[in-house]
Amino acid sequence: MNFSFAKMAGIVVAMIATVIPANATLTLTQAAISDGFTLSTFVSGYSAQYGPLAQGISSNGQVITGSLLNTKIYVFDDVDGQKLSNAVNSVSYTCITGNCNFAMATAGSQVYGAQLQGGVYEKFNSDGTFAPIASLQAAGLRDNLGMWGNPVNGHIISASTQGLVDIDPVAGTFRVIVPNIFPDGVTVSPDGTIAYVENGGTIQSYNIATGALLHTYATGHSPDGTGVISSNNNLNGDVIVNNNDGTVGLLDPTKANGDPSQFVIIANNGTRGDFVSPDLNNGTLFLSQTDQVARLSCGPDCSIGGVPSTTPEPASWALFGAGLVSVECLRRRVNRRA
Secondary structure (H helix, E strand, O other): OOOOHHHHHHHHHHHHHHHOOOOOOOEEOHHHHHOOOEEEEEEEOOOOOOOEEEEEEOOOOOEEEEEOOOOEEEEEOOOOOEEHHHOOEEEEOOOOOOEEEEEEEEEOOEEEEEEEOOOOOEEEOOOOOEEEOHHHHHOOOOEEEEEEEOOOOOOEEEEEOOEEEEEEOOOOEEEEEEEOOOOOOEEEOOOOOEEEEEEOOEEEEEEOOOOOEEEEEOOOOOEEEEEEEEEOOOOOOOEEEEEOOOOEEEEOOOOOOOOOOOEEEEEEOOOOOOOEEEEOOOOEEEEEOOOEEEEEEOOOOEEEOOOOOOOOOHHHHHHHHHHHHHHHHHHHHHHHHO
């Protein structure tokens, strides 16, 4: 028999995809699985309304996140299946706002963040320590809720106490995009031109350069954090929406309001969803839940909140390695029979 090595590899990779465990609570729909989505757990083992809420990727590839659970900044290796106790470092901090969990963003390979609802903007070191961006602090700019790194210019698009703002963290300057709106979750399109925000129970899109409101999407599912997909397939440009009602949705911004396919649920049975953050190491998306941080992948050559990556998500590494060994063994057996 003359088997193709590439064909055998494809079979094994397909088998691997079917056995990657989904999250025990938040569960993908069958349609989402068919579209190539997978779900795993990055960190769990706590029970609080505000565990780790947002994440940043440091220059050494580790994950920085904060937790109001015990007012600590944690640093994790970027692998799945962890508990808070698995952190490689933790740094205690003092609450300075009424809601002192951290919003975070990675911009220009640097992690930034701020305590919610009035915190100063901070620059994080790879060990989890941080210091204020002095010029922004002096200018009186304070964070309100979500923020996201612009993948094109390294700026931060943030829901601040002055409205939606565009921050140049290196220069220490900012520009108000839209005054007097105070959204929750924030994300930026891969081309750096559009901000998607949760505002008043809807998802709105704004032109970052002009501040013009482009569209309002009523999803009906208490939306919060969002992330835009960049891919070479039909998911390109769609927006992942983490909902407060325990679901995760997929928004197609090209569809008209009233079209039932404009917004579909791709995962349910979760706890309260909040912010999301891109894992720029591999193109996956961190989804905050009450009891865990889940990880959503949209498959090969597909990224959520960043540039498409061919690097397997952490849950896949061990199985992928085992699969390659199986392929090699099968190839040798076939060659011996030939």
